[in-house]
Amino acid sequence: MFSYRHAFHAGSHADVLKHVVLIAILRHLTLKDTALSVIDTHAGAGLYRLDGDYAGTSGEAQDGVLKLFAEQAAIPGLAPVIQDYLDLLASFNAPGQLKIYPGSPFVIHKHLRVEARDKARLFELHPTDSKALTANIAQLEAGRQITVQRSDGFEALKSQLPPPSRRALVLIDPSYEIKSDYPRTAAAIQDALKRFATGTYVVWYPIIARPEAHDLPRRLTTLARQAGKPWLDATLAIGQGDEKTEPGEPRRHGLTASGMFVINPPHTLKPALQLALPQLLAVLGRGRGKGQTLESG
Numbered sequence: 483m484f485s486y487r488h489a490f491h492a493g494s495h496a497d498v499l500k501h502v503v504l505i506a507i508l509r510h511l512t513l514k515d516t517a518l519s520v521i522d523t524h525a526g527a528g529l530y531r532l533d534g535d536y537a538g539t540s541g542e543a544q545d546g547v548l549k550l551f552a553e554q555a556a557i558p559g560l561a562p563v564i565q566d567y568l569d570l571l572a573s574f575n576a577p578g579q580l581k582i583y584p585g586s587p588f589v590i591h592k593h594l595r596v597e598a599r600d601k602a603r604l605f606e607l608h609p610t611d612s613k614a615l616t617a618n619i620a621q622l623e624a625g626r627q628i629t630v631q632r633s634d635g636f637e638a639l640k641s642q643l644p645p646p647s648r649r650a651l652v653l654i655d656p657s658y659e660i661k662s663d664y665p666r667t668a669a670a671i672q673d674a675l676k677r678f679a680t681g682t683y684v685v686w687y688p689i690i691a692r693p694e695a696h697d698l699p700r701r702l703t704t705l706a707r708q709a710g711k712p713w714l715d716a717t718l719a720i721g722q723g724d725e726k727t728e729p730g731e732p733r734r735h736g737l738t739a740s741g742m743f744v745i746n747p748p749h750t751l752k753p754a755l756q757l758a759l760p761q762l763l764a765v766l767g768r769g770r771g772k773g774q775t776l777e778s779g
């Protein structure tokens with residue numbers, strides 16, 4: 483069960499999509515004075531080294547954030563939300579370098595406002611990652627503003643809704659290494675919408691040839707429609723690369739496409755992504771099967 487370690491995938495194209503969308507939402511939700519509760523059900527370790535052993539074995543950041551970082555100056559009229567993402571990365575790194583990659587807990591923390599009493603609740607089940615996350619978050623000295631629990635994020639979500647502030651952003655970002663993550667994600671959204679219908683819910687999902695994966699965005703669309711809530715589904719497929727790997731070299735191309743499904747998206751999200759997604763594709767797309775979609779209802 484615990485074979486998945488996000489450190490192998492940190493900074494991949496999937497992380498780029500996920501964190502660009504997350505930042506766009508956080509920026510909008512923190513414009514209003516009232517307190518925001520952010521719940522990250524599958525938080526990971528929080529911080530990753532892109533030059534470390536884990537990242538080096540898969541090279542996923544090479545085809546993701548490192549490519550974007552290297553080519554940013556060549557993107558005409560860079561979308562503000564991509565600029566925000568690059569600025570956030572810069573705040574964790576020395577000028578001109580990209581060695582540290584912030585995961586969702588640190589993306590979230592950067593947006594929390596002390597004066598508005600925003601809060602983040604992070605859940606991570608993996609013993610090593612939850613320990614690393616706890617240590618990483620402790621360095622922030624953020625006190626009760628941001629807490630870490632080693633527990634099942636799907637179960638924990640129930641106890642967090644509705645939030646006292648009546649404003650919440652929930653990120654559900656499982657590894658989907660076990661099949662049950664798909665139905666559990668849909669069930670968690672269904673339950674969450676009953677408990678707190680006006681929350682903003684964000685689900686990352688892989689686009690792979692597996693019926694459960696195919697089905698998840700459809701099920702989420704149905705749940706949003708049944709609840710009478712608006713939704714948005716953004717996907718990014720970088721396509722199959724054609725570079726050859728030498729014998730003994732790690733396989734470079736695992737996942738090539740993923741999506742972010744958002745229920746109750748801020749009205750600013752669609753226009754922000756209409757600009758950003760084609761730019762991400764232009765930089766990260768690399769061959770057969772590349773593309774991006776943006777649907778909403």
Ligand code: SAM
Pocket residue numbers: 486487488500523524525526527528584585586587605606607608611633634635636655656657
């Ligand atoms: N959200 C992180 C980010 O954007 O930086 C990445 C999270 S990673 C895709 C998924 C994480 O969920 C892994 O660290 C895994 O150990 C953890 N995990 C797996 N099952 C879980 C569960 N039931 N509850 C909480 N965490 C779980």
